[in-house]
Amino acid sequence: MEHSWIDKFKGLSRLPDTVRNDLISGSQIVNVPAGTQIFAPGQTVDNLLLLLEGTVRVQQKSETGREVFLYRVHAGESCVLTTACMLAFEDYSADGIAETDVSAVAIPRQTFDDLVAKSPVFREFVFTAYSRRITDLFTLIDDIVFKRMDVRLASRLLELAGAGETVHATHAVLSTELGTAREVISRTLAEFQRRGWVEQSRGEVCLTDREGLERLARSATPEV
Structure with a gap:
């Protein structure tokens, strides 16, 4: 798994061997059981998570206490909120809950920053996933309103x-x-x-x- 997980993500499979090795050595695979709160509002973002197995539900609580579903992260995807917080150096503003048992790759901020800076392929992977999910969120807004x-x-x-x-x-x-x-x-x-x-x-x-x-x-x- 440690040497094959990169190929589970479209875009990362094109990484040169040297960058692949840096990514593998600079990250780790984590496992959490269903029902675990993976992140919460106000929590510092320390890692970019790439899901290998399972699903994570991202939701936000309104001022009135109502919880609003935002999106799900499935195997082979990353979390756009985590990406945004990593890029902007901001804390989480929503909850991430493991709906199933989850296996994910945790990429620490230092590794993330280094690869975004030096690898065009990794940078393209990050921003392509970010752009796709932002489009999904606009669709959600459109659905809610119209x-x-x-x-x-x-x-x-x-x-x-x-x-x-x-x-x-x-x-x-x-x-x-x-x-x-x-x-x-x-x-x-x-x-x-x-x-x-x-x-x-x-x-x-x-x-x-x-x-x-x-x-x-x-x-x-x-x-x-």
């Missing part, structure tokens, strides 16, 4: 279910995912169930009509 909640919930259920049929999440978790009140999620899910699109049980939502949800997710002017 998309109806039923459309967003249908899309998120399909995303969370993946190839399966069951989403393991409470109404409170889904409200965090979409930055709304739990009551709004409960009301919308009740309508989905009335239409035969989902069935609900404690902590789970079963997708019983994916096509119905997909039609809604594609709809610009849904009626629920």
Whole structure:
């Protein structure tokens, strides 16, 4: 793993051997269990984390105490907030939670700064990932401002279910995912169930009509 993890990240595989060796020797692989808070607001950023396995959920708490989901970091990706804080020498402003058991490469600030300065390939990797995630965040803002909640919930259920049929999440978790009140999620899910699109049980939502949800997710002017 120590000598092959670089090839798991598109862009890093083009690093010259000397830079690859510097990156490997100047970083370490860390493992954390599911549920671990990886970073928190006000915490100093000491390492850039590149995920090898698992997912990390990044969310922010509003002044009213409501938690708002920002994005997920998957295997083969880095965290844009960590990158931004590393570049700007600022502390974290959001929470990062391990949703699953996580394995990641921790690149210390000194190694990060050295490679950004001397390696065009590493620098391109960092800023390409940063740019891509910033675009995702603008899409999130657009969704929150302009998309109806039923459309967003249908899309998120399909995303969370993946190839399966069951989403393991409470109404409170889904409200965090979409930055709304739990009551709004409960009301919308009740309508989905009335239409035969989902069935609900404690902590789970079963997708019983994916096509119905997909039609809604594609709809610009849904009626629920």
